[in-house]
Amino acid sequence: MTADETFVIVGAGQAGAMAAQTLREEGFDGRVVLIGQEHDRPYERPPLSKDYLMDKAEREKIYVHPESWYAEHDVDLRLATTVTEIHPATHRVTLATGEAIGYTKLLLTTGSTPRRLPVPGANRDGVLYLRRVGDSDRVKETLRSASHVAVVGGGWIGLEVAAAARTAGVAVTLLEAADLPLLQVLGPEAAAVFAGLHRGNGVELRCGVQVAEVTGSGVRLTGGDQIDVDAVVVGVGITPNTQLAEEAGLTVDNGVRVDARLRTSDPDVYAAGDVANAMHPHLGKHIRVEHWANARHQPRTAARAMLGQDVAYDRLPYFYTDQYDLGMEYTGYAEPGGYDQVVFRGDLERREFIAFWLSGGRVLAGMNVNVWDVTEPIQALIRSGKPVDVERLANPGEPLENLVEG
Numbered sequence: 001m002t003a004d005e006t007f008v009i010v011g012a013g014q015a016g017a018m019a020a021q022t023l024r025e026e027g028f029d030g031r032v033v034l035i036g037q038e039h040d041r042p043y044e045r046p047p048l049s050k051d052y053l054m055d056k057a058e059r060e061k062i063y064v065h066p067e068s069w070y071a072e073h074d075v076d077l078r079l080a081t082t083v084t085e086i087h088p089a090t091h092r093v094t095l096a097t098g099e100a101i102g103y104t105k106l107l108l109t110t111g112s113t114p115r116r117l118p119v120p121g122a123n124r125d126g127v128l129y130l131r132r133v134g135d136s137d138r139v140k141e142t143l144r145s146a147s148h149v150a151v152v153g154g155g156w157i158g159l160e161v162a163a164a165a166r167t168a169g170v171a172v173t174l175l176e177a178a179d180l181p182l183l184q185v186l187g188p189e190a191a192a193v194f195a196g197l198h199r200g201n202g203v204e205l206r207c208g209v210q211v212a213e214v215t216g217s218g219v220r221l222t223g224g225d226q227i228d229v230d231a232v233v234v235g236v237g238i239t240p241n242t243q244l245a246e247e248a249g250l251t252v253d254n255g256v257r258v259d260a261r262l263r264t265s266d267p268d269v270y271a272a273g274d275v276a277n278a279m280h281p282h283l284g285k286h287i288r289v290e291h292w293a294n295a296r297h298q299p300r301t302a303a304r305a306m307l308g309q310d311v312a313y314d315r316l317p318y319f320y321t322d323q324y325d326l327g328m329e330y331t332g333y334a335e336p337g338g339y340d341q342v343v344f345r346g347d348l349e350r351r352e353f354i355a356f357w358l359s360g361g362r363v364l365a366g367m368n369v370n371v372w373d374v375t376e377p378i379q380a381l382i383r384s385g386k387p388v389d390v391e392r393l394a395n396p397g398e399p400l401e402n403l404v405e406g
């Protein structure tokens with residue numbers, strides 16, 4: 001009997017919405033309360049730095065569900081509402097309004113917040129961060145009138161904004177502290193592809209530089225260089241929103257720590273999406289994944305676990321990007337220092353290739369660039385855990401499926 005139970009979901013982003021959907025799909029007939037700080041109903045963020053930012057997708061396209069879906073599925077969606085406290089002992093959450101809601105099970109999908117640039121002037125008008133749809137509207141508006149912008153941070157968001165700006169005909173200076181954009185994520189071999197892509201599209205890419213200050217007219221670098229621009233867009237990473245969990249006494253360590261069933265240190269509280277640092281059965285360790293596919297699938301497992309099903313989340317990490325004419329998918333997990341070989345298959349010059357990260361001859365991760373429909377065999381290679389023949393792996397004529405079979 002679940003009709004008298006209440007499942008509360010804190011955080012009405014993509015992960016929260018997917019959890020609510022799964023609870024109903026699985027036949028949960030109790031009360032579902034989905035609480036979110038933002039004014040918009042749950043939406044997906046990837047378009048905010050791509051099609052939506054470039055005015056190629058309407059706002060309606062970003063939403064996870066049509067507006068009517070929540071009432072139709074009896075999901076009590078509370079927007080513009082902040083949860084200020086969780087009380088695990090009494091199974092209640094408190095809202096900023098003072099209202100308390102009791103729960104049988106609680107799911108945290110509180111996501112993450114962009115890191116601020118830790119320099120003087122970082123909060124000036126004209127310094128833009130990109131997380132919410134309103135942020136994307138502001139960047140879009142800026143790109144309509146600006147002639148030159150500085151993008152601080154050569155991660156995925158920074159590079160996508162740079163691509164959108166160049167596509168809009170705006171001059172871009174991209175400032176990156178490391179020697180290459182994406183160096184930490186991809187390593188020097190594959191990161192160089194993205195540096196070449198942006199330089200080839202007219203971005204002034206300055207690596208190995210530090211912003212010392214945002215001034216009234218642009219940015220000043222350590223060393224004194226002043227770059228005059230109309231606006232500054234910052235993409236220097238995110239921090240998981242763990243404050244509620246921490247204050248409630250849940251175990252927090254680079255996100256809310258959960259087991260493979262996505263259960264926190266409290267048996268009635270679960271976490272999923274950007275905020276969850278989850279035990280991954282295939283990788284044999286905890287990882288926190290800040291990507292769309294994780295926000296789509298992980299909460300489905302969390303919802304089933306909350307219903308008492310014997311499930312574990314073991315999908316391999318997956319993410320994608322689109323920049324100019326480059327489309328890319330990355331799957332698996334290869335951390336800096338965790339691999340000893342990078343193998344390319346295809347044409348790097350034309351940016352049509354697959355890169356593989358290996359350790360001891362075993363594939364840990366793969367990135368396909370302008371090559372499609374290969375995620376499944378790449379994941380099968382990773383899951384097999386067997387050493388592969390590197391020459392065959394590098395040969396585009398050899399079907400990946402053959403390598404999986406050995």
Ligand SMILES: Cc1cc2nc3c(=O)[nH]c(=O)nc-3n(C[C@H](O)[C@H](O)[C@H](O)COP(=O)(O)OP(=O)(O)OC[C@H]3O[C@@H](n4cnc5c(N)ncnc54)[C@H](O)[C@@H]3O)c2cc1C
Nearest residue numbers: 011013014015037045046083111112273274290291292295
């Ligand atoms: C601009 C942009 C582009 C991206 N592009 C890609 C991409 O190309 N590919 C990819 O794989 N990933 C991409 N991502 C990442 C992906 O969008 C995130 O991984 C995903 O949004 C995470 O979803 P989530 O629901 O876990 O968290 P969020 O989307 O952060 O949602 C969490 C929600 O919880 C709310 N909340 C937090 N605390 C409280 C509280 N106390 N009370 C009430 N509500 C609260 C927040 O306001 C927020 O609305 C992109 C992200 C951004 C910002």
